[in-house]
Structure formats: structure tokens, C-alpha cells
Amino acid sequence: MANPVNPPRGMRDFLPADKARREHALGIIRGVYRSHGFDEIETPVVEDHARLHSGLGGDNEKLSFSILKRGIKPEALAAAAESGDPEQLADLGLRFDLTVPLARFYASHRAELPPVFRSIQIAPVWRAERPQKGRYRQFVQADIDIIGESGVIAEIELITATSQVLAQLGLKDCVIRVNDRRILFGLLDHCGFAPEEQAGALITIDKLDKIGVDGVTAELAETNEAAAAAMRGILEGVDQALAAGIPVTREAIAAVLPAGAAEEGVTSLVTLGEALDGGLPEGVEIRFDPTLVRGMGYYTGTIFEIAHPGSGSSVGGGGRYDGMIGRFLGQDVPAVGFSIGFERVVDLIELDTSSGPASVALVADTDTPLEDLMVLKRALVADGLRVRLEKRQKNMKTLLARLESEGFQRFASVRPGDRDAALLSWRELGE
Template sequence: MKIDNSPPRGTRDLLPDSVAVRDHVLARISEVYHRYGYHRIETPALEDIRRLQGGDGGENEKLIFQVLKRGLGEQVEDGARVADLIDLGLRFDLTVPLVRFYANNHATLPSPFRAFQFAPVWRAERPQKGRYRQFYQCDIDLIGDGSVLAEVELIEATTEALDAIGITGTTVRLSDRRFLSALAAHVGLAEPEWAGFFIGLDKLDKIGWQGVRAELVDKRGLSASAVDNAQSIIEGLIGPAADKVADRLAEAVPTLPDEVVAEMATTVGCLADLGTGRPVRWEFDPTLVRGMGYYTGQIFEISHPESSSSVAGGGRYDKLVGRSLGKDIPACGFSLGFERIIDLIPDAPARSALAVLFEPEVPISYALERARQARAEGRETTVIRRSGKLPAQLNRVEGQGFTGFVHLRAVSTDGTVEPERPLGVVK
């Protein structure tokens, strides 16, 4: 039986030009994050299934690729439970593995700890445009600082990284899970109803208030008056200036703790200051929810007019580390939607690549020495045997992204070096 050579559904092969774009983007992002003091770590693709199913991954926990235990026979007993057959799963994000990493290594790590990750994650998505079962995430996290320094630094570093790769016109959207909880309580919703309220509110940008009301009242049975009150409060909080955010929040939800109001005022004030040096657009968005259950404080996303989904998102998760370590440690993180960013950068970065073409009578050692000289000058250089007609071969190497060539026809007797010539000029 012939095996299909196509990649599995929901995955894809990446050709050299595509990988070149990704390498370029990752290099620029890495340069920025390193300047802020974030150091790259790596964690295994596999995690204990109990950790992945700990209840903090939201809807993503339904999309875990589960791994069968080693040693199982070809058949299992009738009535065997799936939970008894698996012990590992592929990670669905990088935050859950980071928490385990920190709990395991915290004694040897600096405090606060700044981590940078770039790695594939897996989700059993229904394959469709823009959604893959294997994709890359790019995260930075600050663990051990409970102040809004973490939020502001993460936002500043991430917006600078986007600027470095040419992603402009973005908007930082801000909210706070504590505000959402206070809002739900203020309008009269019982705490068991909050999760459903958040899920419905999170769909506002896709289905509008009419759809949200149908979701919350008709489907989930929440109080119509509570939903109406929440809508009125939310609409009154749209678009305040930086110096008005604190007053508007305090007036809209009087039970909101002063600490939450003050922290949000500090964050938006710092972003306003940042915007005086380079273009940084932001807005307080009271409808922003974020799907992960582990968020405990400020949350944020970055939107782009050419992307239907956010290109970055994150927030504070102060309780998550404590579940592994036994004591709460403040933590905050930001994840770049790497695949969505790549879709906004369709062109490969400019190269300066040299092709060393050598005729059959030229010794291989001479061709290799000529290439060695070019590489010592910092050039990307490839040695290629001459074949066919020269103009046709030059067209081929130019199509492969080379920008110049050296044509070695015979060993030089006077020690001179064959000159480099730009492609597209000499045919």
C-alpha cells in the first residue's frame, strides 16, 4: 500500500523560503528580548497528563493530544477507561511547562526570573485556515515580581519586538480579571455564574451584544437585568484617556478594590509615557477576558487591523506557580502569536548570498578555499558545480535567492582571486 507523502492534517511542511522568514523574525524578536534581560529556556514537549488537565487551560484542555502508556498490548480489556491508558500529553501552551520548570529549578534561578521561550505546541484543532494542530509560540515571562513593573515591561518589550520585525499599526488592549469579577458581583451574578458570564462576554467582538445576551440569558439562564446592567457599565468604560481610567473604573464599579484601580492607572500611565517616544496605541477594553483560567490580574492583548485574531496576548497568573511549588509566587507572561505574525510578513528577508561556480577542470580544494575566503568576510556562500549553459544556471541560482556569483574557470597562476559579480547583470 502506497503511503501518502502529505503531512498529517492540520500540520504542514515548511520550504526554505518560509523557514528563512521565520528565522529572520525569531532573530529580531530574540535580540529585543535579550536586551530586556530575558534568557531562553527549553522544556520537554511531553508533560504529565495530570498537569495538562489541571483545570487552568480553559477550552484548550479539550484539545490535548494524549499519549498511551508504554508497555500496553495490542488489545486492551473491555471497559478500560481512557484515563487508565494514558500518562503523558503534548503541551498545548508554554506557560504550564514553564510553571513546572520554575518549581523544579527555582532554587538555582535568579529572582525575579525572566524567561524567554520559542517552541512548538500542539492542539487537536479542527483543521482550517489559520488553525494548525502544530504551531509555534514565542513567550516571555517574569516570575517573582508582584508589581506592575512586570506588566509594563512585558508590554513594552513585546511592542518593541513587533516594531523590530516591521509589524506596525497595532493596538494594546488592557483589562483585569479582578475588574471582571467585581463587575459580575456588582450586577448581582452569583460566583458560580461568573465563568459562564466571562465566556459569553469574550464573544462580544464576534456576535455583538444581541448575540451575547442570547448566550447569557437564553442559553445560560443568567438574569436579564444583570446582563443589561453589565452592558451599560461596559459601554460607559470604552475609550477613557490615561488620566481618566482610575476615576471611571472607581465610579463604574464602586466595590472594585483601590489596589486594582491604582495598578491599572499606573499601567496606562506608563504606556502613555512610552507613546511619547515611539508609536504605541493602547485602549482600556472592559470586554477583554482571555480564555485561560489561570489569570488572576491584569490581562492584555495586541490586535492588528489585518489579523482577525490577536497577534499577542497574556496577563498575570499569580496562583499558578503555587500549585506546583506549594507557595504562591507572582508571575506574568506575554505570548506572541508567532504563526499569525508570520502571515503578516509574506516576503523573505533580503539576503546577501554568494554562489561559487566551478568548472570541472578546477580542483575542488581551490573552489572550497575561495568559498572559505568569502565566509571569513561574513558572506553566506555555497559551492556549486557548473552544469549546463551558464546563463541558464545563473537564472537558476538567482531564483534560489543568491545575489552574486564567482565563476571559477581555471586555477589562477598569478594568485589573483576571481572577482564577484552580481546576479542579474552578467548573463
């Protein structure tokens, strides 16, 4: 039986200090993205069940939480169980990412938006994950997307803005790994995988960091032995180059790819690398990784992930998804997005949350008139301070230690008749 005082499994409560730290980090993210010309939007936490299961969300659709229809009758439950059709039971679901809602939002409001729309979305999403370290059923995503721009300038803007966020958060040693879906499919064609074999082959290649070249080759050989042998030769050379890091230059990319493979994708990445060369903040690098797949089937071009040595998984990622919005509009609209894995990032950083208003406490005798306390508090708040009212305790040491642990810097004793904030005698906490 679940513990009635704990949050639901895979979800968390946040104490005031944790909440302040998270909000401070979110403030940095919002500020940087806004400075790069992005505008924040908000969408509902629920979407139509059919939209969430339309094939746009990849494997995440299997992890979505459905919301039962209101007033559903027992006979309807039985009919749904017999038919195997979940839409007989649920008409809504909790969003599992922010990309599907954005596509629906853009289709709904296109006439009210600029031709090239740069959006920020920072909000919770829900997935029926198996809870474990760094993986929760409710978590925050911080996304930026550019819709309406087909050129590589969109990817350049996203990577530039996100790399500055990482730097402002103090996250060092980040590597942004980039690839292009056109390169991946070009490699599969070169090796001899038939079109119907390629989706499965990508899923296998995506396991390279877990099962190694031998494991990937063995799994590919179950489908196409000759093509698997050709892919092995490529992966062995790539595996060695990845250890040293592959710059995003034409020479470095050509050294690890078969001649002439996916020229369009290579040219796009070279343009990206040239534009970002020397322009990323200290502590953030960009590297080519031809084995980067990104699990979502909707990616059509450039894809990227943020790797950090302190995390066993990526701490952000995204890519170009030019075909998704067309599912709503009936015509393709170019789109590309970058998402920061906020929960993983916030666990890696140390943030100074003392940069806000100074926090002070008024410690009042029990017989101090409430009118006096409110006069003092109003005056101090008007001066830009954060003010806490506390009753005097017998054990003042415990009270003062708690205030200090909660980020308060000073306190003043208040007695009956004290109504002038300028006359208060302040003492520093921690002295």
C-alpha cells in the same frame, strides 16, 4: 486516504526562503527580549499526562495530544475503554502551550534562579485544532514571563518589551487591549450574578465581538434574567466607547464602569497606563477594554491582547496567573506572561532578510579539481561570506535566475587552476 507526500493535516513544511524569513523574525524577537533583561530557557516537548490535564490549561487541555504508554497490551486498551480513564493508556503528552511547562520548570529549579526570574521561551507547541487559515496543529509560541514580582512593574516590563518587538518587526497599527480579571468579577457582582454563575457568564461575555450585545444578553438571561438586564446596560455603553477607543486613564475607565466597581483592579490599570503613557513606540497603542476576558481560567489580575486590523484574531496575549505555580510548590508565587502568536504575526509582516552575510555562488566547470573548489570556498567563508557551489549548466540563465530568487547577490566562474579567491571575477546577479 492521506496523500503520502504531504505533511500531516494541520502541519506545514517550510521552504528555505520561508525558513530564513521565520528565523530572521525570531532573531529580532530574541534580540529585543534579551535587551530587556530576559533569559532564554528550554523545556521538553512532552510533559506528564497528569500535569497537562490538571486544570491549569483551560480548554486547551481538551486539544492536547497524548502519547500511548510503551508496550500497552490489548487487554489494557479494553480496560481503559471501559473505565474511561485516559491515564491507563497515556503517561505523557505533547505540550499545548509554554506556560504549564514553565510553571513546572520554575518549581523544579527555583533554588537555582534569581528571586525575580525573567524568562524567554520560543518553541513549537501542539494542539488538536481543526485546521483552518491561521490555525495549525503545530505552531510556534514566543513567550516572556516574569515570576516572583507581584507589583505592576512586571506588566509594564512585559508590555514595553513586547511593543518594541512589534515595532522592530515593522508591525504597525497594533492595539494592546488591557483589562483586569478583578474588574470583570466586580462587574458580575455589581449586576447580581451569583459566584457559581460567574465562570459561565465570562464565557458568554467573551463572545461579544461575535454575537453582539443582544446575543450576549440573551445567553446570560438563560442563567439570571435580572443580572443579564443589568449587564446589558453596561455593555451598551461600553460598546459605543470601544469604537472610539478607551484610554487607560482613571477618568476614561470611570466613564464606562459603575461607580466603585473593582477599585483595586482599576487602580492597577491606571498605574499601568500612567507608566506607559508616551513610552510606547510609534504604531503601538494601549487601550482599556472591560469586555476582554481571555479564556484561560488561571488568570488572576491584569490581562492583555494584541489586536491588529490585518488579523481576524488576536496576534498575542497574556496576563497575570499568580495561582498556577503554587499548584506545584504548595505556595503561591506571583507570575505574569505575554505570548506573541508568531504564526499570525509572521504572516502580517514584510522582512528584509538581506541583512545577513553576503551570499555568493561559485559556478565551476565539471573538470575543476575538487581541491581547487575547497580552497576557494574555505577562503571566502573565512571572509564572512555565505558560499554555494554550483556546476556549470548549458542553460546558465535558469541557474542564475534560481540563485537570484534564493537571495544570492554575486557569482564567479571557476575553472581548473583557479585557487586564489582574490583573483576571482565577480558578476552581480540580476544585471
